[in-house]
Amino acid sequence: MDPIYLDHNATTPLLPEVVDAMIPYLREHFGNPSSGHVYGARTRAAVATAREQVAALLGCSDEEIVFTSGGTEANNLAIRGAANAYARRHVVTTKIEHPATSRPVGALEAAGYRVTRLGVDRDGRARLDEAAVAICDETVLITVMASNNETGVLQPVAQLARLARLRGSIVHTDAAQSVGKVPFHVRELDVDLASIAGHKLYAPKGVGALYVRRGVRVSPILLGAGHERGLRPGTENVASIVGLGVACDVARRDLDVVGERLRARRDLLWTRLSEAVPGLALNGHATARLPNTLNVRFPGVLGSAVLAAANDVAASTGSACHEGNEDASPVIVAMGVSEDAALGSVRLTVGRSTTEDEVERAAAALSSAWRRLKGEGSRS
Numbered sequence: 001m002d003p004i005y006l007d008h009n010a011t012t013p014l015l016p017e018v019v020d021a022m023i024p025y026l027r028e029h030f031g032n033p034s035s036g037h038v039y040g041a042r043t044r045a046a047v048a049t050a051r052e053q054v055a056a057l058l059g060c061s062d063e064e065i066v067f068t069s070g071g072t073e074a075n076n077l078a079i080r081g082a083a084n085a086y087a088r089r090h091v092v093t094t095k096i097e098h099p100a101t102s103r104p105v106g107a108l109e110a111a112g113y114r115v116t117r118l119g120v121d122r123d124g125r126a127r128l129d130e131a132a133v134a135i136c137d138e139t140v141l142i143t144v145m146a147s148n149n150e151t152g153v154l155q156p157v158a159q160l161a162r163l164a165r166l167r168g169s170i171v172h173t174d175a176a177q178s179v180g181k182v183p184f185h186v187r188e189l190d191v192d193l194a195s196i197a198g199h200k201l202y203a204p205k206g207v208g209a210l211y212v213r214r215g216v217r218v219s220p221i222l223l224g225a226g227h228e229r230g231l232r233p234g235t236e237n238v239a240s241i242v243g244l245g246v247a248c249d250v251a252r253r254d255l256d257v258v259g260e261r262l263r264a265r266r267d268l269l270w271t272r273l274s275e276a277v278p279g280l281a282l283n284g285h286a287t288a289r290l291p292n293t294l295n296v297r298f299p300g301v302l303g304s305a306v307l308a309a310a311n312d313v314a315a316s317t318g319s320a321c322h323e324g325n326e327d328a329s330p331v332i333v334a335m336g337v338s339e340d341a342a343l344g345s346v347r348l349t350v351g352r353s354t355t356e357d358e359v360e361r362a363a364a365a366l367s368s369a370w371r372r373l374k375g376e377g378s379r380s
Contacts, residue, residue, distance in 0.1 A: 008351035050245025059185035071197030088140035151284030152293025272363035309369035
């Protein structure tokens, strides 16, 4: 029997509706959307429909959606493309960003941009007091994730956007973890750029999108033909784009119902684990987080050891392993947790298909693994 899958923040399975919608564009409708004949017209219409579906979920115009190969490309296009399109040379970000954001920002820094990285409070939220000081007339871009991929903590994007408006700065958010799990509307948040990744919301891997507010300048980072308003050259990945559109349509349809179900499963998992593991600690804000995400610290053991011992649970830690040495997650450490304690962290993320029975069995397996490890005196 396969292990219980509690790693939905890493990737999600395809929805049946998504697979069904994609199949005709894998088997029959093969035309290039840029072609003028009927074969191209069919796929061009499918891409247009998907663009409308993505826009409807984000609360924007379909003309403001640019399809990409995923969240990483969307982040690079937003960050490097916006920075290259304006004369200012200062970027504000946070210390808890995903590498898909932190590395493009680092590339700008290496090219001579000044970068300010905001700290976070003990709940894992970006510090607005630091942002108010950091954002200045030279700030071209503020880039902050909508929700953290490890802790699920929702970031104060709208508040940061208000600060940015005072200085005329561009605001980008990596919304890959938020879209499809919580309400996410670009107009309400007042952001200029937002990235999404298909495989985080039950669409295929290898497809994503970038929202670009009308009037915001972005320079392409790939060169080629004039696809996607000239911002992303290359023939469109039609089948996957169709799948992304359907996934967004499904998410918009049942966001509230699914969100409540995810929250109930997540909270049951926390209840069962905290009952069985004395000293178990929650990483991140108790309520201002994604409804599916539970990041906990097991006392006195390595989180990776817990997962290895609970081999019928598939989940992850935020730690990085290098040649036998394990480093604590920078996200957890940034919240003021000691490196030693942070190494006990495990990220558990439920999904649409996660059942109560799976939650009960996973909690039992994880707590049993912790007790066995504690009995072995696993960490000095």
